Amino acid sequence: MRYLLAKGEIVTLQADDAIESLSLVAGAIWLTRSSDTRDYCLHEGTRLAVVRGETLIIEAISPATLTVNCRERRAGVHITTAWPHSSPRTA
Template identity: 40%
Template sequence: MREISSDITFEVAADQTASVRVTRSTRLTVKCGTVWVTRSDDTADYWLEPGHTLRLRRGERLWIGAEGGAPAWVGFAVPARLTERVVDLAARAAQRAGVHIGDGWRTV
């Protein structure tokens, strides 16, 4: 079992199944190859190709295997923190409205 706590990419060998426990809300992205994913709290299995993503919930367990007899690469990315998203959205809204937001410093 490997805990996911930051952005990471790893290879799943063709003849292995990786067991992963998700410690934070995370996004799985297939980088190379095709994988199947079984989730602990879901009755469905997922077959994902390169570029496909799957949002993962904190506390769930995954079983990931490479499909088609070839290894696959999967990446896990922790989403940006909410405060970073809010600041980014506010900055974009201000820019569209023509308002300049500085960095908090003022020259006198």
């Protein structure tokens, strides 16, 4: 599944059992995850393994194309647009 994010757009992804990883096809994103205390700045060409059941908060630093790689063809992904086109720091 491929998602296009506008600069500043923030989404929350709840990973289920079928999600294997995220790949950043274009652009740059900031990412934090519930299973880790570190923050990540990912750039085009980066792939990040996803832990089953974790929550990811993703903010597009620039316009970005993100692919959710799944183990199954019809994986369940729950994505919530929390703050479209604005940051929680400025909302």
